[in-house]
Amino acid sequence: MRLEFELLKTDHNSFARLGKITYKGKEYLTPMFMPVGTQACVKTLSPEEVKSTNAGIILANTYHLWLRPGAIVVKKAGGLHKFMNYHGPILTDSGGFQVFSLSNPKDISEEGVKFKNHLNGDELLLTPEKSIAIQEALDSDIIMSFDECPPASASHEYLNESVQRTLRWAKRGKLAHKTDQLLFGIVQGGAYEDLRKKSALETVKIGFDGYAIGGVANDHESKEDMYKAFSYSTKYLPENKIRYAMGIGEPIDIIEGVIRGIDIFDCVSPTRLARHGHAYTNNGKINIKNAQYKEDFTPIDEQCHCYACQNFSKAYIRHLIVCNESFGARLLSIHNINFLVTLTDNLKESIKNNKVMEFKENFIKNYYKNEVQNEK
């Protein structure tokens, strides 16, 4: 096994968990936030800059690397780690999310999903076996089962069928899997407890090295529904395996996820928001393009230890973003990833002290302070 997980402690007042991942002799604690590097690159950042944020695992995407440069090219390069010169743990998404974002329901069959290659229009078929084969060629450390990721607004009837299909695909993927890479199963079922329960129990029965919660935050569903999906899933998952909330999230969603027993998270938002000029702070999200920062020569966050905050002012970063200089997106990406990693570090501390609920109250008080004032 490339990577071991050990549950160290559970919070006394919630389902929050402190865990330890061991990889190549190095230890990484959970809860953990994983930055996304879809095309074998965390957008705008070098591997050194990614490491400077203290991020552990990073993500790459099967679908995108399959199209470009091709799984064979990455294999010839010696695998993803060598290809992109990142030697920490890497997780690959199965392409399941692209089922949701790039295809129509009618393109989904028992065999797999038909895609139109978004680059040249070629018709492609992705199947559970193919997804596993590509991920094995990429040689990431954690690979994901190929799932269907329907919108949360789908009917109970559709979600039920979808859960069944995802289970059949999970079995096929597990059968096809031959390497020592960890294989994670994915729980679906929208915000319905019966479906999440069935999906979780059946997925566990198949037996995976970790379990993900999918189908959340993909349809502008309410936060309440998202948190239900977390609770209804983790409730039926084994204690000694990693739980992973796919595509989450915003700071508050990470906190709520941790409280409901989730260990790892990934999200594009720190890097995408960075490219669009937004920065996370403990006092809420700011848009650094706002005119009020034009002559603000203080860092984004006085307390922050990231490279951007240690060396540059809001006025300078604003200037870079306004002028479309890529260094601006890079600095904000470093800051935003660092912010989420620090958030999960703070969560680890509060789990140790059984103070997760207090931490959440405090965080909300500061983070949404300005919005509350504006409402008054």
Place this chain on the structure above:
RNA sequence: GCGGAAUUGGUGAAGUGGUUAACACACUAGAUUGUGGCUCUAGCAUGCGUGGGUUCGAUCCCCACAUUUCGCC
């Protein structure tokens, strides 16, 4: 000094004797959750150089002035 042309938001500009002055850029905000990397959404001239006149009605027609520009002396 004489003659011609021009003058429309921060910018480049379209336009018409008749309801809310096109479009683009810039600007001002907002959005973004398993990333199709510069995207999407909204706002932004109570006014068309200034002053008069003609007209039911003028940014548009007429006159004067100002400014810019071209040519000539």
